[in-house]
Amino acid sequence: QVNLVESGGGSVQDGGSLRLSCRISGTTVSTFYRGWFRQPPGKERELVARIDFKGGNEDYMEAVQGRFTISQDSAKRTLYLQMNSLKVEDTAMYYCAADPSPTALRQGWARNWGQGTQVNVSA
Numbered sequence: 001q002v003n004l005v006e007s008g009g010g011s012v013q014d015g016g017s018l019r020l021s022c023r024i025s026g027t028t029v030s031t032f033y034r035g036w037f038r039q040p041p042g043k044e045r046e047l048v049a050r051i052d053f054k055g056g057n058e059d060y061m062e063a064v065q066g067r068f069t070i071s072q073d074s075a076k077r078t079l080y081l082q083m084n085s086l087k088v089e090d091t092a093m094y095y096c097a098a099d100p101s102p103t104a105l106r107q108g109w110a111r112n113w114g115q116g117t118q119v120n121v122s123a
Helices: 102-107
Strands: 003-007 012-014 018-025 032-039 046-051 068-072 076-081 091-098 115-123
Touching: 003 091, 012 068, 018 032, 018 091, 018 115, 032 068, 032 076, 032 102, 046 076, 046 102, 076 091, 091 102
Parallel strands: 012 115
Antiparallel strands: 003 018, 018 076, 032 046, 032 091, 068 076, 091 115
């Protein structure tokens, strides 16, 4: 069984920064692809960033390129999302997800999801 727990959300002003964390546990997660998704109010969930389970090969949605950075610790048990220069349009519930299939993760069909952490950015 895989368990993901996010933390680090909160309220910041436009231009501020936050770092989200996702603690990943389970016996087989070392080879799972991981990513961060978000769902703005009234909109579809979207893939924000993803990373290879080995580290590297990061990929970002265009709206956050140059502002957000996905990373993980050396044990591959904690996934991070550093968010800088936050904008009002970044307001959303943020979720981490993990799956053995990179395609499933990219398409939003990952089998393992956290409960989400809310990010609010005000003008």
